[in-house]
Structure formats: structure tokens, C-alpha cells
Amino acid sequence: MGISRRDFCRTVAGSAASVAVLSMMPGTLLAKWSDKAFTANELDAAIAAKYGSQPIEDSTAIEIKAPEIAENGAFVPVTVSTTIPGVTNLSIFTPANFNPLVASFDVLPRMKPDVSFRMRMAKTSNVIVIAQAGGKLYRATREVKVTIGGCGG
Amino acid sequence: MKKVLSLLSLLVLMPSGSMLLAGGCSSALIDQAEAARKEAAALRNEWRDTASLIASAKEACEQGQQAKADELASRALNESQQAVAQAQFMEKNWEMMIPEH
Amino acid sequence: MMNNKILRRLMPAALMVSAVMVARPAHATDYQKLVDADTQAFQSYFQKEFPEVKLADFANGVYALDEDARTQWQEMEEFPPYELDVEAGKALFNKPFANGKSLASCFPNGGAVRGQYPYFDEKRGEVVTLEMAINECRVKNGEKPWPWQKGDLAKVSAYMAYISRGQKVDVKVKSKAAYDAYMKGKKFFYAKRGQLNMSCSGCHMEYAGRHLRAEIVSPALGQTTHFPVFRSKWGEIGTLHRRYAGCNKNIGAKPFPAQSEEYRDLEFFQTAMSNGLEYNGPASRK
Amino acid sequence: MKIKASIQNNVTSVKMLIPHPMETGRRKDQSGALVPAHFITEVTATCGGDTVFHAELGPGVSKDPYLSFQFDGAKAGDMLSVSWVDSKGESGKGEAAIAAM
Numbered sequence: 001m002g003i004s005r006r007d008f009c010r011t012v013a014g015s016a017a018s019v020a021v022l023s024m025m026p027g028t029l030l031a032k033w034s035d036k037a038f039t040a041n042e043l044d045a046a047i048a049a050k051y052g053s054q055p056i057e058d059s060t061a062i063e064i065k066a067p068e069i070a071e072n073g074a075f076v077p078v079t080v081s082t083t084i085p086g087v088t089n090l091s092i093f094t095p096a097n098f099n100p101l102v103a104s105f106d107v108l109p110r111m112k113p114d115v116s117f118r119m120r121m122a123k124t125s126n127v128i129v130i131a132q133a134g135g136k137l138y139r140a141t142r143e144v145k146v147t148i149g150g151c152g153g
Numbered sequence: 154m155k156k157v158l159s160l161l162s163l164l165v166l167m168p169s170g171s172m173l174l175a176g177g178c179s180s181a182l183i184d185q186a187e188a189a190r191k192e193a194a195a196l197r198n199e200w201r202d203t204a205s206l207i208a209s210a211k212e213a214c215e216q217g218q219q220a221k222a223d224e225l226a227s228r229a230l231n232e233s234q235q236a237v238a239q240a241q242f243m244e245k246n247w248e249m250m251i252p253e254h
Numbered sequence: 255m256m257n258n259k260i261l262r263r264l265m266p267a268a269l270m271v272s273a274v275m276v277a278r279p280a281h282a283t284d285y286q287k288l289v290d291a292d293t294q295a296f297q298s299y300f301q302k303e304f305p306e307v308k309l310a311d312f313a314n315g316v317y318a319l320d321e322d323a324r325t326q327w328q329e330m331e332e333f334p335p336y337e338l339d340v341e342a343g344k345a346l347f348n349k350p351f352a353n354g355k356s357l358a359s360c361f362p363n364g365g366a367v368r369g370q371y372p373y374f375d376e377k378r379g380e381v382v383t384l385e386m387a388i389n390e391c392r393v394k395n396g397e398k399p400w401p402w403q404k405g406d407l408a409k410v411s412a413y414m415a416y417i418s419r420g421q422k423v424d425v426k427v428k429s430k431a432a433y434d435a436y437m438k439g440k441k442f443f444y445a446k447r448g449q450l451n452m453s454c455s456g457c458h459m460e461y462a463g464r465h466l467r468a469e470i471v472s473p474a475l476g477q478t479t480h481f482p483v484f485r486s487k488w489g490e491i492g493t494l495h496r497r498y499a500g501c502n503k504n505i506g507a508k509p510f511p512a513q514s515e516e517y518r519d520l521e522f523f524q525t526a527m528s529n530g531l532e533y534n535g536p537a538s539r540k
Numbered sequence: 541m542k543i544k545a546s547i548q549n550n551v552t553s554v555k556m557l558i559p560h561p562m563e564t565g566r567r568k569d570q571s572g573a574l575v576p577a578h579f580i581t582e583v584t585a586t587c588g589g590d591t592v593f594h595a596e597l598g599p600g601v602s603k604d605p606y607l608s609f610q611f612d613g614a615k616a617g618d619m620l621s622v623s624w625v626d627s628k629g630e631s632g633k634g635e636a637a638i639a640a641m
Contacts, residue, residue: 033581038598067326069468071540072486075602077329094600098566102600105609110592112551116329116608120564120600147468197516199508200449232449243445250444250453252460254302333555333606337542489603 034104043095047130050091050101051137059084062129062140073121073146080105081114082131082138089132090115096125121146178214182226183207189233198240203232285433286426289526292440296527300475304463312476313534319463320470327538336412336484336536339491343413346406351395357410360391365414368533369421372522374432381435381518385411385493402512403496408482412491415482415535423479423533425526439523442516443474449506454520457501478525480537487540494521543636545620552638554585554593555608556622560632564599580605583624587614587638593622616640 040046047056065079080090090113091104097120107113113131121127124145131138186207193199210225243250300312304319311318317327347357347365361367371384388410389399400407427436446453457466458474465471481494488496495517499509510516541558558580565577577599585593592611614620616638623633 033596038581038596068322071323071326074489075330075335075486075540077326079329079608097600098564099598099600101598103598104596106594108591108594108611110587110590110611110613112610112612114610115595116332116606118330118602118606120602194508197510198447201503201506201508202449204508239447239451243441243447247441247445250446250455252299252455254299332608333542333544333557335557335604335606338557338559338604341542 034101037101037104038099040101041098043093043100043128046093046099046101050104051130051132054137056130056137056139059131059138059140062090062131062138064127064129064140064142066127066142066144069145069147070121073123075118076121076144076146077116077118078127079114079116080129081112084113084131084133084138087113087131087133089130091130091132092119093128093130094119094121094125095128096122098122178211178217178222180210180214180219180222180226182223182230183210183214186210186226186230186233189230189237193233193236193240196237196240196244198236198243200232200236203229203236206232283430283433285430285436286428288433289425289427289436290529293527293529297475297530299459300462300473304473310531312473313479313528313531315476315480315537315539316463316470316472318476319473323470323540330538334484334536334538336482336491336538339409339412339482339484340416340536341413342406343409343411343416346410347413351392351397353395355395357388357391360387360394361414364417366417366421368415368418368535369424372425372518372525374427374429374435374522376429376431379431380515381522383513383518383521384414385495386513386518388414402493403499404488404490404492408491408493408496411493412482412536415533418533419535421533423525423528423531425522425529427526435519436523436526438516439519439521442520443523447505447507448502452505454501454524474524474527476528476531478521479528479531479533480535482535483537483539485539491536541622541624541632541634543620543622543634545636545638546641547614547616547638548641551610551612552587552614552620553608553610554620554622554636556606556634558583558605558607558624558632558634560604560624560626562599562601562603562605566599578626578628580624580626583607583622585609585620585622587611587618587620592620614638 034050037046037050040049059082061084062080062082065081066076070076078092080092082090087107089104089106092102093100094102102119103117105115119127121144124143126141126143129140131140186203190199190203190207193203206225206229210222210229213219213225214222297309300307301309307318314324317324350356358365368384371387372381374380375382385402385407388407389402393399427433443454446456454474457471458477461471462473463470478494481497482491483497484491485497493512495512498517498520499512502509541556543554543556545552545554547553560580561578562580563575563578565574567575569575579599579601580597583593583595583597583605584591590613592614593609595607597605618638619635620638621633621635623631625631
């Protein structure tokens, strides 16, 4: 279980580097953030803002790995992967959150459609993943129960 | 939060004499509850809400809500007495609480 | 309810207890032997309760007992959130004080000394914890002590635990004074307190591995090996005594201050009960 | 930030932890005032001149975001660069050499 410090990769996070990045960072990157989708309060509105209104097909080719009962809603580990060919985007939604869109991953040419992260869940709800491939949308759903922490330490 | 806590403890620590001067409030029940709370604290077994119950009782008393003050104070007194009894009982019997398989 | 429980246990326990109390050896008491016997009984309680769990795995807390929770925890441990705290703790450990010294100048072995704490300081006549030693080093060098429950102190403690991983828990009780502190901790652990009339042992021995509402209660064995912990509920790293205070509050008892004699004695006792396990902190918990 | 990148069977696995409060804008501080929203909006990773990862995040991502992904076509020793920007226009950057497994 012990992770040797030697395994940690060298990281550079100097302030000079940050400044350099800020000036290099094209304004378009900031503008590109899907603000309408992220600020939508309803699931359907968030999906429509992200992808436009079009039919969504349920798919078993999307796998959502998430706990049945989350230990804590502040840190719910989620892994999303798919075998749908030509997938270009994977987005994760949860309708019970104030803003249902949680994160959106572009699946770039060299990247595998397989990502993990930790998300917040306000309460027991579904985790909904939409995969975009060849202009079509696919969906998978998984329920995660959220309880409140107390005596588990 | 810290401010609230220190305010509470100030209220609790304030002797009833000065309360009399300050608010013209006196309650034997509150004094009794406070004495019992101190006894529990001396036995290192004060319960969580006793001090705040007493503080609320004093506040109600100051505002002339005698019935409410008495109700809160008797709850605090009851808690403190239970805490004292619990501590005394555990002092003698704690080793019997060791679970066996 | 209190009476029922006592009646159930009164007879055999009372006899055993008085036998121990009465049997005074002619030569000086071997306190370590008394403690070792307690440790053995304590650990065998858990091994009988959970025959499928390896002794060493109790250091992993509730995750030794529950598969679904373990999977989530392992996913957290893939890149545990406390790694940022360990990194910050390392910087703080080596950061010079105003006088040019640093925490590093107070601790041997580069700070990999988790296994030496807590210990009973015979001269001072009290239990010294790692967190206490860290703050005492600061004060000795003219710095202000850090708050006890979280923040910088917890981060340094996390760093020191991290570089000490694998050290064996080996609490020594060599004197009457040390044994007194140990017994105070033991009493604290088993005595019921608070509005709910609950004890550490009532939950973390008798209810370990079972559900308390939606929670699975962690076993007392190994609890002290993995602190400080990044608790999802806190959203940050915190110390063992912060957790003690939280537990006391939960059962309706007024918590003691972090590093109070009560909590240090409790840590001393509880850690002795995990003698032989390995230190594996810091850890992530829910 | 902390980045771990390792390669096995020509697939590079990247895991990162970015220290960031990820304030949702809906949390209240101790005085009851709303803490303004402040969260990472985009994370980009490049390797050998190619963008190999691009994610948009919202406030639903946990504090100190953890992200993990995999990509092809790198070799041990290659540098992986990660940069992020947040809702206040602040940014950060990190680098790691890809380690052989």
C-alpha cells in the first residue's frame, strides 16, 4: 500500500511557470468552457446546452464504475469507459445537483475513452453518462446512494 | 463559532449575584443546575448540551420567561444529575464493561 | 438497560477483576506484562469476532471489514487526497524558524519517528504524543504553537507518519506512573458516558463491523495506527484527537480539548492495544 | 499539483491531483455568508506537441480534483505537461516525466 516518494513524478509548479501559462493560454480556451451547459439547473437543459436537442439512445456499451452506496457525497469516485467506436466526448451528469453537468471529457485521438475522477453528489441520485460518437448520443445510467458520514472513521 | 462559545462560557461562569445586578433575574433552579453541572465537570463527565441549556435558561430568565427558564433549567439539572450518577457508577464498575468473547 | 448489561457480565467479570487486583506479586510489578496480557486479550477479541480478517489488516480500519467500502477506499488511495498534505507537511518540517532552526532539528532519523510516540515521559510524568512533541519543538524555538486539530500541525504529523510507514507499534509501560496513565486511558475507553450512555468499546468493539444507521462501525483495534486522516466529511486532514472529540460529541458527551490528559491517556491505551501492528498513516477515511 | 504518469504496454496512465478549493458558490462560511464560486473550468494535458487530454469541469467536481486518463503513443521519459484554468481566470501548470512500469 505504501507508495514510495520516489515514484512521484517530478513536478514543476513555480509561479513563473504559472504566469507564463496565463499569458500563453489563449482566450479562446476560457471562452470555450460550456458555460450554458454547466450553469443549467435541469438535466435536460444541461444536455441540450451541451449537445443540442437530439435523440439519445440508451447503451450498454458505456460502463459507469461508481459505488452502490457512496461513503461520502463530497468524494464519490467515478470511472467512465466505453467501447462505442469513434467516441469524441464523455460527459457526466447527476440530476439532483444544483448544476447537473459535473464534467465533460473530450476523447482526443490519442486518448482512451476511459476516465476517472471524484465528484460531489448532493443526495442519492443517478449518475448519467452521455457519450457522443459520430454525431449520435448514447446514454448510460447508474444509481448511487448517498448517506451522511458519522461513525465510520 | 468561537465567539459564540466564549460568550456562552462567559454566561455560564458569571456568578448569579452579578446576574441579579445585570438583569434582575434569579432562579434557584438555574443555580442548582449550574452546581450539578460543575459537579459532573469535576468528575470529568459533563454532557454535551448541559452548559448551553443553562445559558438558554438564563437568557429566558433575563427576558422574564420564567416558565421557559425553569423548564430549561430542570432539563439541565436532570442531565447533570444523570451525568454525576453515570460517572460514579462507571468509576466503580467500568471494568465490567470490558466485553468478552 | 444499564443494569441488564451489568447483570449479564457481573459475575464472571467481577471475579476475574478482583482476582487480578488481589494478586499482588511479592517482587516489583511487571507493568509491561499486565499491559501485554490486555493487548493479547484485546486482539484476540477481534480475531474471534472476525476470524477471516488478518491481524495486520485491522490497521486499515473499517475497510478490513467491508468489501464495498474497501473498493471505494482503494480508489481514493489510488491518489489519496492526503498526498498534498504530506507534501505541505514536508515543506513545513524543513522550513526554518526565525532562529534558523527547524522542526527537523528537533527530531532524529529525519523525522521518521512515528513509532516512538506516544510514550510515557517518566521525568514529566505524562504521556507525550507526536503532535505535542511537534508543537513543543516550535515553542522551544520561539514559535507559536499550531492549533491541535487540523491545518499545519496535522500536515506535519501526516508527513512524519508517511515517512515512518511500516514502523511497529510498540507502546511501553514500564513504571507505576506509566501504568496509572494507561489505566486512566483504559477506563476512559470502557466507561460509558454522555446522553447516549455509550463507550468507545461499546461501539468500536461490540458493534465493530455492524451497521449503525448507514455506517459501518470501525474496529478499535488499529484505529490509532493510521492517523492523521483526510476525512471526506471534514474535506481536510485532521488529528486523532479531533476524531476523539467528534466521537464524544456524537454520544452527547462534552468533548475534552485536543491533547488534554484524558485524550493523551486514551491514545496511550488504545495504541498499546495495537502493539505489534504497523503504523500506516496518514490515511483517507470517509 | 501532483502528477503520476507511467507507461505499460504502450499505454500511458496519468493520475493527477490539483490543489484547488472548487468552491461551488453555494457554500456558506462560518459567518453565514456565501463563499463565491471558484472552481477549475478546464484541464489540458499535452505530450510531444499533441493535446492528449482536455476536460471541462464544473463545481460538481470534488475539492482538490483528482483526474485520471490514459493515452497512446508516448514512451518512457517523455514529458507530460498539464495546465488548468479556473473560473476566476487563475491558472496552474505541472509536469511529469513518464515512468516505465
